[in-house]
Amino acid sequence: MKPLNEYKKIVILTGAGISAESGISTFRDSQGLWEQHKIEDVATPEAFEKDPLLVWKFYSMRRLQAAKAKPNLAHLALIQFAKAHPDVHLITQNVDALHLRADTTHSLPPICMHGSLHESSCSNCGIVYLDDYAYFNELGDYAPQETELCDSTQRSHQHYLHHYNLEYRNFIPLSPCCKVMIRPHIVWFGEMPQHMEKIYHQISHCDLFVSIGTSGVVYPAASFLAGAKAAGAHTVCLNKEPIPQAAFIDEFIEGSATDIVPRFFRI
Numbered sequence: 001m002k003p004l005n006e007y008k009k010i011v012i013l014t015g016a017g018i019s020a021e022s023g024i025s026t027f028r029d030s031q032g033l034w035e036q037h038k039i040e041d042v043a044t045p046e047a048f049e050k051d052p053l054l055v056w057k058f059y060s061m062r063r064l065q066a067a068k069a070k071p072n073l074a075h076l077a078l079i080q081f082a083k084a085h086p087d088v089h090l091i092t093q094n095v096d097a098l099h100l101r102a103d104t105t106h107s108l109p110p111i112c113m114h115g116s117l118h119e120s121s122c123s124n125c126g127i128v129y130l131d132d133y134a135y136f137n138e139l140g141d142y143a144p145q146e147t148e149l150c151d152s153t154q155r156s157h158q159h160y161l162h163h164y165n166l167e168y169r170n171f172i173p174l175s176p177c178c179k180v181m182i183r184p185h186i187v188w189f190g191e192m193p194q195h196m197e198k199i200y201h202q203i204s205h206c207d208l209f210v211s212i213g214t215s216g217v218v219y220p221a222a223s224f225l226a227g228a229k230a231a232g233a234h235t236v237c238l239n240k241e242p243i244p245q246a247a248f249i250d251e252f253i254e255g256s257a258t259d260i261v262p263r264f265f266r267i
């Protein structure tokens with residue numbers, strides 16, 4: 001592989017593995033989220049229709065967990081690298097907002113293809129609001145609290161939902177726009193990931209593609225390595241274990257994200 005500064009356009013894809021050492025559960029490792037919760041109970045549009053309270057309890061718990069976590073050396077290494085390289089793009093499947101919180105200088109704005117835990121949207125018109133409230137505590141009791149997933153600038157934004165301004169129905173906040181339930185702004189199973197046009201454009205024009213901490217089983221993200229390879233990019237995978245896309249990976253580096261990511265992106 002050439003030295004990193006000889007690549008013109010670099011696209012990075014991240015998954016839950018990059019945040020694991022910050023204390024955020026991955027999905028498919030043992031003790032992962034999908035071992036403890038059924039996808040069809042908490043992460044589909046049908047689940048929200050059937051039991052919005054259960055869905056909001058689950059996402060309140062995830063907001064609390066994400067807010068307690070801090071960006072780790074891997075998140076920070078990507079920001080340092082982006083400061084020194086003119087054309088780096090970050091696509092993340094993660095909803096934990098750790099890339100954003102690592103990026104105090106706004107050097108590497110992530111494309112959040114699966115949404116974000118610090119946003120909610122109107123379940124009628126889709127307007128997106130900044131919202132970092134955990135509406136329920138870890139015991140599942142109604143106890144709205146700010147989680148600090150949003151910073152003070154986001155809190156003063158006109159689209160930030162202050163819970164004391166909201167109307168509620170059955171403990172679920174109603175959107176200021178249509179007065180219907182708000183939902184977590186998360187892409188659920190059966191829904192279309194966000195920003196796909198932009199993502200495909202970046203992938204088809206990059207000359208280095210780096211996949212970090214993702215199991216490569218959820219599409220369309222699982223197809224990005226193949227897409228980058230087809231576009232002629234050099235492809236690298238940094239992960240704790242091999243992933244199914246071996247045929248499209250030029251270089252596989254095995255290890256923990258906080259160790260291998262800073263070493264790979266050293267500047």
Ligand code: OAD
Nearest residue numbers: 015016017020026027028093213214215218239240256257
């Ligand atoms: P997974 O839980 O499927 O995979 C995490 C990957 O990270 C696995 O391959 C682990 O081996 C690896 N890993 C774990 N700890 C690591 C560490 N410390 N350092 C490096 N690698 C580590 O998570 P994702 O691939 O992100 O979607 O899952 C993709 C999507 O499936 C998620 O965005 C989510 C989920 O359902 C939605 O909720 C829409």
